Amino acid sequence: MRHARDGAAAAMNAASRILVARGKHEPQELDNPDVAWGQRARDGVWVPTKDGQRIHVGIDVAAGDTVHQVLRPTLRVLVGVDVDTDIVAQTTASGIRLLTVVHGPDAPAEFRFPVSLADGLALEAMPSGGYDVVHLRYGATVGRFYNPWACDSMFRQVKADYALEGQTVVMRVQHEGAYYPVVADPHYSR
Known part of the structure; x- marks a missing residue:
């Protein structure tokens, strides 16, 4: 159990340092009763x-x-979800963040987030590199996967972008040559 706690602490430390450096315009962790987390990584979140x-x-x-290691109702950590990879999951006022912490060069460069949409909704690519959740009947944007960002422990930008494979949002992080840990931020907001 000590290893899991140490892993959670390392992931939290890496994510916290990067978020503090990025400044006050980052979405803040906040309780949102409309967000429902599953128990395991594969269960995802509604x-x-x-x-x-x-x-x-x-x-x-x-x-x-x-x-999930639940640190508080709005913050959980998934330690060792892949080679050299943890996820710090936050609930925000209008959605979620899945801060992906890459600890070394053997970590994957792609992270997959399958999306199940309600009837009448679709994912639509945006010029920003993100994806809007669009209500097909009215053409209104009802949610958004913001273009991901990533940076390394020296606070240098690391290239990150999305690709869509069917209904799966794939975050690609080109972390080769970066100073680890690298933190990447898939962020959804309604």
Whole structure:
């Protein structure tokens, strides 16, 4: 059990340092009763849309049975979900963040988040590099996966972007040559 706590502390420390350096404009961790986390990584999370529906965001990782370490109701850590990879999951006022912490060069460069949408909703690519959740009947944006960012422990930007494979948002992080840990931020908001 000590190893899991140490892993959670390392992931939290890396994510916290990067978020503090990025400044006050980052979405803040906050309780949101409309967000419902599963128990294990593979269970993902249910998040709200602006029109009152919910979508499911999965976390497709090698160690899908990894159980969340709940630090507080709005913050949980998934330690060792893949080679040299942890996820710090935050609830925000309008959605979630899945801060992906890459600890070394053997970590994967792609992270998969399968999305299950309610009837009448679709994912639409945006010029920013993010994806909007669009209500097909009205053409309204009811949720958004913001373009991901990533940076290394020297606070240097690391290239990160999304690709869409079917209904799976794939975050690609080009961390080769970076100073570890690298933190990448997939962020969803209604």
